[in-house]
Amino acid sequence: DGGITQSPKYLFRKEGQNVTLSCEQNLNHDAMYWYRQDPGQGLRLIYYSQIVNDFQKGDIAEGYSVSREKKESFPLTVTSAQKNPTAFYLCASSIGVIGELFFGEGSRLTVL
Amino acid sequence: GENVEQHPSTLSVQEGDSAVIKCTYSDSASNYFPWYKQELGKGPQLIIDIRSNVGEKKDQRIAVTLNKTAKHFSLHITETQPEDSAVYFCAASALSGGYNKLIFGAGTRLAVHP
Numbered sequence: 001d002g003g004i005t006q007s008p009k010y011l012f013r014k015e016g017q018n019v020t021l022s023c024e025q026n027l028n029h030d031a032m033y034w035y036r037q038d039p040g041q042g043l044r045l046i047y048y049s050q051i052v053n054d055f056q057k058g059d060i061a062e063g064y065s066v067s068r069e070k071k072e073s074f075p076l077t078v079t080s081a082q083k084n085p086t087a088f089y090l091c092a093s094s095i096g097v098i099g100e101l102f103f104g105e106g107s108r109l110t111v112l
Numbered sequence: 113g114e115n116v117e118q119h120p121s122t123l124s125v126q127e128g129d130s131a132v133i134k135c136t137y138s139d140s141a142s143n144y145f146p147w148y149k150q151e152l153g154k155g156p157q158l159i160i161d162i163r164s165n166v167g168e169k170k171d172q173r174i175a176v177t178l179n180k181t182a183k184h185f186s187l188h189i190t191e192t193q194p195e196d197s198a199v200y201f202c203a204a205s206a207l208s209g210g211y212n213k214l215i216f217g218a219g220t221r222l223a224v225h226p
Contacts (some may be wrong), residue, residue: 035216041122041215042118042218042219043156043201044216045214048211048213083193088158097212098144098212099144100158101158105154
């Protein structure tokens with residue numbers, strides 16, 4: 001089945017540690033995105049990539065980093081510089097620039 | 113910057129009633145308006161979308177209306193069922209730094225009671 005796979009589903013980390021969230025898609029989509037979801041705040045864009053080896057900062061990129069070395073993969077690293085990293089993280093992809101987003105099931109990160 | 117406001121934040125209806133969720137957007141250049149449904153523990157899924165050249169779109173029990181002059185759009189769910197219970201997000205497209213992106217509303221938690 002085609003889709004977006006995020007891992008891990010749940011992750012606990014100590015303060016000051018970097019953590020990498022995985023996102024893989026087999027939909028052959030060019031564009032991929034990372035969103036952060038907090039209660040009552042909707043989805044906020046962290047980073048997006050419209051093509052391999054290219055990515056752009058979204059609205060809340062500080063403390064995060066990404067890479068796009070392969071079309072199907074768009075990992076997100078939450079660094080120790082992120083002041084409040086505990087959140088639900090969603091990865092998505094789309095065929096083109098503006099159109100339906102296909103979301104993964106999310107990764108819930110808790111920093112202790 | 114671009115902003116999308118969504119109301120209400122929570123909505124409780126009886127099964128069979130209608131539910132309406134409203135969104136307003138700030139960027140007059142927005143031309144794409146999707147609605148997503150998120151069930152507990154899942155990622156959001158597109159349920160309906162509308163582009164700026166259309167005023168209304170319907171898909172079975174779900175409809176979306178768009179008023180570009182007033183910069184608002186609404187989701188209408190008729191004959192609600194318990195399985196409609198979820199969080200619904202509206203979004204509007206926005207051009208930023210040469211790239212198109214979606215700005216999401218804060219979400220509406222819909223509860224349909226049997």
